[in-house]
Amino acid sequence: MAEVKAVVEEVQERTPEELDWTKCDAICAQYAGAKGATIPVLQKVQDAYGYLYKELVERVGENLNISSHTLYGVITFYAQFYTKPRGKYVIRVCRGTACHVKGSGRISEVVFEEFGIRNGETDPDKIFTLEEVSCIGACGMAPVIMVNDKTHGNLTPEESRKIFKDYASGKMDE
Amino acid sequence: MVTLKIDGIQVEVPKDYTILQAAEKAGVHIPVLCHDARLNPFGACRVCLIEAVGNPRLMTACTTPVAPDMDILTNTEKLQRIRKTVIELLLVNHPLECPVCDKGGECTLQDLTYEVGLTKVRFEATPADTPVDHTNPFIERDIDRCVLCGRCVRICDEVVNIQAISFINRGMETMIGTAFDQPWNCEFCGQCISVCPVGSLNNRVYLFKNRPWNLEKTDSICGLCGCGCYIELETEGNELYRMGEVPDKGANHGNLCAKGRFGFEFVNSVKRETSAKIKAAGEAADADFEQAVVTVAEKVKSIKAQHGADSVAVLVSPRLTNEEAFLANKLAKDVIGTAGMYAVEPHSSFPDATYADIETSDAVAVLNLDVTEANPILGLAVRAAARKNEAALYVFYPSETALKRLVTKQFTGNPDEVYASMTRLVEGQGEEASVLEVLKKAEKPVAVYNPYNQADLWFVSELKKQIPGLKVAAARAKANSQGVLDMGALDAAKLKEGIQNKTIKALICLGENPSVRTGWADLSLDSLELLAVTDPFMSETAKKATVYIPVATYAEKDGSFTNLEGRVQSVNKALCKGLKTDAEVIAALAEKLGKALPSCSCEIRELIRKEVSLYKDVDFDGGLVKYADAVTGEFAKPAKAAAGEGKYFLYPSSLRLHSGSYTRWSPDLAKVYGEAKLEISPADAEELGLEDGSSVSVSAAGITKTFKVHVEKHMTKGCVALPEDYADTAEIFGKGRYHKVSLGKKG
Ligand code: SF4
Ligand code: SF4
Ligand code: SF4
Ligand code: FES
Ligand code: FES
Numbered sequence: 001m002a003e004v005k006a007v008v009e010e011v012q013e014r015t016p017e018e019l020d021w022t023k024c025d026a027i028c029a030q031y032a033g034a035k036g037a038t039i040p041v042l043q044k045v046q047d048a049y050g051y052l053y054k055e056l057v058e059r060v061g062e063n064l065n066i067s068s069h070t071l072y073g074v075i076t077f078y079a080q081f082y083t084k085p086r087g088k089y090v091i092r093v094c095r096g097t098a099c100h101v102k103g104s105g106r107i108s109e110v111v112f113e114e115f116g117i118r119n120g121e122t123d124p125d126k127i128f129t130l131e132e133v134s135c136i137g138a139c140g141m142a143p144v145i146m147v148n149d150k151t152h153g154n155l156t157p158e159e160s161r162k163i164f165k166d167y168a169s170g171k172m173d174e
Numbered sequence: 175m176v177t178l179k180i181d182g183i184q185v186e187v188p189k190d191y192t193i194l195q196a197a198e199k200a201g202v203h204i205p206v207l208c209h210d211a212r213l214n215p216f217g218a219c220r221v222c223l224i225e226a227v228g229n230p231r232l233m234t235a236c237t238t239p240v241a242p243d244m245d246i247l248t249n250t251e252k253l254q255r256i257r258k259t260v261i262e263l264l265l266v267n268h269p270l271e272c273p274v275c276d277k278g279g280e281c282t283l284q285d286l287t288y289e290v291g292l293t294k295v296r297f298e299a300t301p302a303d304t305p306v307d308h309t310n311p312f313i314e315r316d317i318d319r320c321v322l323c324g325r326c327v328r329i330c331d332e333v334v335n336i337q338a339i340s341f342i343n344r345g346m347e348t349m350i351g352t353a354f355d356q357p358w359n360c361e362f363c364g365q366c367i368s369v370c371p372v373g374s375l376n377n378r379v380y381l382f383k384n385r386p387w388n389l390e391k392t393d394s395i396c397g398l399c400g401c402g403c404y405i406e407l408e409t410e411g412n413e414l415y416r417m418g419e420v421p422d423k424g425a426n427h428g429n430l431c432a433k434g435r436f437g438f439e440f441v442n443s444v445k446r447e448t449s450a451k452i453k454a455a456g457e458a459a460d461a462d463f464e465q466a467v468v469t470v471a472e473k474v475k476s477i478k479a480q481h482g483a484d485s486v487a488v489l490v491s492p493r494l495t496n497e498e499a500f501l502a503n504k505l506a507k508d509v510i511g512t513a514g515m516y517a518v519e520p521h522s523s524f525p526d527a528t529y530a531d532i533e534t535s536d537a538v539a540v541l542n543l544d545v546t547e548a549n550p551i552l553g554l555a556v557r558a559a560a561r562k563n564e565a566a567l568y569v570f571y572p573s574e575t576a577l578k579r580l581v582t583k584q585f586t587g588n589p590d591e592v593y594a595s596m597t598r599l600v601e602g603q604g605e606e607a608s609v610l611e612v613l614k615k616a617e618k619p620v621a622v623y624n625p626y627n628q629a630d631l632w633f634v635s636e637l638k639k640q641i642p643g644l645k646v647a648a649a650r651a652k653a654n655s656q657g658v659l660d661m662g663a664l665d666a667a668k669l670k671e672g673i674q675n676k677t678i679k680a681l682i683c684l685g686e687n688p689s690v691r692t693g694w695a696d697l698s699l700d701s702l703e704l705l706a707v708t709d710p711f712m713s714e715t716a717k718k719a720t721v722y723i724p725v726a727t728y729a730e731k732d733g734s735f736t737n738l739e740g741r742v743q744s745v746n747k748a749l750c751k752g753l754k755t756d757a758e759v760i761a762a763l764a765e766k767l768g769k770a771l772p773s774c775s776c777e778i779r780e781l782i783r784k785e786v787s788l789y790k791d792v793d794f795d796g797g798l799v800k801y802a803d804a805v806t807g808e809f810a811k812p813a814k815a816a817a818g819e820g821k822y823f824l825y826p827s828s829l830r831l832h833s834g835s836y837t838r839w840s841p842d843l844a845k846v847y848g849e850a851k852l853e854i855s856p857a858d859a860e861e862l863g864l865e866d867g868s869s870v871s872v873s874a875a876g877i878t879k880t881f882k883v884h885v886e887k888h889m890t891k892g893c894v895a896l897p898e899d900y901a902d903t904a905e906i907f908g909k910g911r912y913h914k915v916s917l918g919k920k921g
Contacts (some may be wrong), residue, residue, distance in 0.1 A: 002717065003888070004831060004847050005357075005359045006310060006357075006359055006846045007310060007357035007359055008357070009357055009359070010356075054353065054354045054356070057354075058353075064579075066337070067336070067337030067338065067579075068353040069337055069339055069340045069353045070340050071353065072342060073340030073341050073342060076342045076343045077341075077344045083354065108777075118398055149727065163627060167405055
């Protein structure tokens with residue numbers, strides 16, 4: 001079978017680790033022949049590789065006998081899957097009504113001022129990813145942000161700036 | 175069976191029918207948008223809403239199954255109002271560009287808007303303005319016009335099984351697209367275009383060339399491969415503009431392949447010859463038809479007088495119609511006085527399994543054939559068996575094929591290994607023994623094979639012996655490969671011998687292009703005193719002709735083709751380019767040789783009924799010919815597949831974009847695949863320092879040819895493949911269809 005391509009595709013540079021399929025193949029093998037395996041496989045593969053990039057999705061598709069296009073349809077349907085690299089820290093800024101009224105928009109601005117990223121973006125050093133989300137159910141502490149699993153509430157923009165800087169310098173890891 | 179009422183009309187339908195199907199039976203029209211009879215019920219658009227008396231909930235007719243005593247109303251005032259709103263909402267985001275949209279005049283959304291009487295949209299229109307995607311050579315994509323009916327995604331998955339596109343994102347952002355927005359690369363069958371109800375996916379070969387209401391439609395059969403697809407030729411005057419599908423007619427259910435749908439441009443090609451040519455002292459000069467025929471007749475007469483009737487031979491192309499082949503045989507036998515015409519087609523295989531047999535099979539073995547490439551619609555039947563019928567599917571082929579996603583098991587490896595694996599299959603040994611068991615136990619087992627590999631017939635006939643219920647399908651290559659045999663074509667090996675030992679002095683070659691055919695390319699035609707060639711194009715063989723006569727293509731003549739199922743179907747003339755048909759050439763030549771033959775296809779058809787017993791009672795509009803045996807002859811167990819001394823196994827690959835040498839005159843196909851390329855695995859390519867597009871020399875038994883490289887991840891290491899029907903590749907395959915060759919990097 002010749003895969004005759006009418007349109008040339010761009011090839012992206014990948015590191016050898018990114019193209020090492022050992023983990024991917026092992027995860028897929030666990031689900032060989034199982035029905036409804038798509039979502040759990042994608043979750044595990046995402047955990048193992050950080051995010052779902054083209055070559056990785058193609059590899060999963062080869063293993064599961066599903067086209068990468070169909071998989072991409074699933075990936076883009078669910079908010080839990082990422083097709084772009086993610087930072088070490090994911091900052092979720094709540095943009096729900098209560099937080100909005102209390103000025104959470106300013107917190108997003110602080111993130112942009114400090115790291116140059118907008119909603120959905122990751123800084124070049126892959127430290128932070130900004131995600132604007134709707135109500136996270138802590139309206140009493142509005143405005144609220146989450147950094148990975150940690151919640152920070154009742155923030156002023158300047159307080160948030162300090163928190164971000166602490167994360168950036170590694171202070172929060174202790 | 176279930177009885178119910180639709181708008182007061184009582185109907186009785188099978189219990190798995192939907193309300194929509196019941197309404198069709200009752201003759202009641204329910205508008206639809208996302209529904210397509212070839213696809214699973216989806217229920218996305220809500221256009222088909224109906225009411226059941228006594229049930230306050232509205233239902234979608236296309237997805238709701240019938241129930242006894244339902245009383246369905248399809249056109250109440252409430253439904254009219256709702257339908258109007260549904261369409262109105264679709265128009266909020268849909269750019270109203272009807273005057274410049276290629277779909278204008280055959281757009282379901284346009285028709286529905288008219289049907290529901292919508293004249294004004296109450297909401298503010300907010301269509302997006304996304305640039306139109308022109309990157310694909312066959313499919314134009316304007317996502318703003320998309321109504322998200324999902325027909326394209328579903329047909330590409332459910333029928334074609336390529337899954338080249340998908341719904342991307344969710345909610346308001348949903349659109350049809352590819353993974354990571356990469357370029358749209360796929361089989362290019364165009365099924366998605368054919369089901370798109372709006373102008374979101376458009377046929378680029380036809381784009382902006384005409385308007386649908388100007389086009390006249392002629393039902394016919396595609397002339398490009400042995401599948402025999404029912405097709406509609408859409409013409410204005412004597413230009414062919416588009417190939418249309420006819421879902422409710424023919425064995426292909428309206429599905430076509432890339433070359434059938436997009437490859438018709440050779441018919442309109444300005445490179446077609448218009449004048450006959452006669453060669454004198456090595457120079458070809460234009461001549462009129464009469465002159466050309468007289469020249470051939472005179473030469474035939476004098477050669478025959480000098481060397482006897484058997485020094486003249488007639489060779490027909492498997493693209494001639496049954497009627498033309500029948501006539502050619504008469505020319506060879508009755509007029510010239512030889513044993514009969516020849517065709518370069520294998521003689522041991524006959525049609526057996528039909529598409530319906532394959533689609534409903536529960537176990538399919540594909541033997542040494544890349545079926546979706548070689549015969550795309552036969553390939554769809556195999557896919558349907560695996561997909562819809564959940565058949566066990568086994569594929570034996572050197573590389574992975576596009577069936578990979580559907581196979582129960584595939585047996586890949588170099589050709590020797592594939593042969594060994596097929597041997598274990600028929601002998602019931604090793605891992606393959608279980609496959610044999612499955613085939614034996616199946617209710618309707620089917621094997622699909624390549625009749626052009628003589629060695630493969632042993633496997634087929636052995637399997638047939640062991641599994642009496644097994645039906646087999648021979649993947650015949652050309653539109654009338656089977657028909658020319660039925661009309662009496664003899665094995666061309668005799669002809670080849672005659673040319674080699676110079677007992678044949680005159681060859682009348684009707685449409686055949688031996689210079690690119692495997693086993694013929696290295697045969698010198700120089701010793702012939704007369705080489706008369708008919709062909710729509712100045713083919714490789716036509717260039718060597720003493721007399722050349724340009725002729726009509728399948729779009730320009732009446733007649734019939736017999737497909738690989740043994741189905742006889744009528745070919746109808748859709749246009750005229752002012753050229754003679756082969757039948758007319760034969761009749762004119764016969765006349766000059768002193769015998770009258772009819773050239774009208776109806777008259778010839780009557781003669782066929784009288785003289786060809788197989789065709790005595792057959793219906794020329796889709797009837798099946800009944801053959802006594804599927805394979806005839808005794809076959810030896812093949813030893814090693816490949817001869818030769820080289821390091822790499824070479825085997826012939828199939829190309830779904832081309833069929834013989836005709837389609838290379840179609841610019842859009844040629845743009846995507848032009849010259850023959852050598853397929854090689856990434857590992858071998860790396861070892862040899864080759865990459866896509868670099869040049870490589872291929873040597874076999876003393877000849878060396880140079881090709882461009884196509885690195886193909888599905889190729890098995892140690893194997894390379896080349897397509898057939900190219901002059902250079904035919905010469906190499908002349909040394910054996912499976913051959914061990916040496917490769918060398920060039921430049
Ligand atoms: S052209 Fe055929 S293979 Fe390609 S997307 Fe359309 S339906 Fe699928
Ligand atoms: S592109 Fe056409 S067929 Fe596909 S979902 Fe959109 S409207 Fe339907
Ligand atoms: S499968 Fe064959 S007959 Fe059908 S459209 Fe393609 S070339 Fe024509
Ligand atoms: S709105 Fe921010 S937590 Fe509810
Ligand atoms: S046609 Fe029934 S929901 Fe679209």
